[in-house]
Amino acid sequence: MNRGSQAVVLVLLGGAILRASLTDLYLRYVKQGLRPFLIAAGVVLVVAAVVALVQELRHLNRPDDAGDGADDGHGHGRSGPAVGWLLLLPALALLFLVPPALGADTASRAGSALTEDRDVAYPPLPPREPAELTLLEYGYRAVYDDGRTLRGRQLQLTGFLAPGPDGRPMLARIVLSCCAADGVPIKVGLRGEVPALPADTWIRATGRWIPHTVKDPVNDADVPSFQVDTWERIAAPAEPYE
Structure with missing residues (x-):
């Protein structure tokens, strides 16, 4: 050359x-x-x-x-x-080549991102109903603040479906520090009107916080739960990561 x-x-x-x-x-x-x-x-x-x-x-x-x-x-x-x-x-x-974004397979094999105890005072959510939260924001408030700022509120979460350790679908998204190589999933268990759709399907779910948390079998991190009232299927966003 x-x-x-x-x-x-x-x-x-x-x-x-x-x-x-x-x-x-x-x-x-x-x-x-x-x-x-x-x-x-x-x-x-x-x-x-x-x-x-x-x-x-x-x-x-x-x-x-x-x-x-x-x-x-x-x-x-x-x-x-x-x-x-x-x-x-x-x-x-x-x-x-246009590679797919990291998705359900990564979420199933990697441990949840909620591994650091964040002992901080979380401010009240904005008054808009439903309040739109990222999965990471929801996870922090649900796990480290015991859902204090989530109680009694209608919430909206967006992510892709992934199989949970108990066989039920969960809502997930990949969190990046810098690039896809360091991506880790944030996982939220689903209850209520859970959609029966294939893994990697993106949805926007509206519902409520419930005081139910399980352990991620991959890294023993806390996985909060979300009570789904309604949901809609959406296209994968241009920015798939949090």
Whole structure:
């Protein structure tokens, strides 16, 4: 692989990163706040590739450089090892493949995110009915505040269905610290009008807090429960993670 070929690989890598970061595709890999850094990285790669191509063209046009491509005795000369072409694989994957977001399979195999005791005073929920909460917010208030701010309120939760350890469906979502590689699920057990839908189906459920908590068999974390009054099936959101 000569410098010109390396520049082509850089262009593809940079272009793939820019394509992902300028659409919602990047949200399947990292948190929303990292978008500016991805765009900057893509631009740097593309600019570096253009500079490398210009330098390579100038180098080739010099009459005294005709013999620079000679083999160095190790199977490759100035062009470098052919293994560098493997760098094309992640670029092509980003360009042509759209991987699914982490979902029910991850939720079933990984322990719940509620592993740290957060002894803080939780403020009252906004007066709007139903109050919209993320699963993580609901989990914190239900487990670490004993549902104090949830009692008597109509609540709305959004997530995907996943099989629970007791065989009943649970509502889940993946929580990211930075990227999908560190994603952990937040799980909420469902009671009441539980939808009989396949795993990974996204729903918006309206209901109430109930004082029922079980242990996650994966990491012994607390899994709160939610009494479903009504629900609706929805499309997977553009930003699937919390």
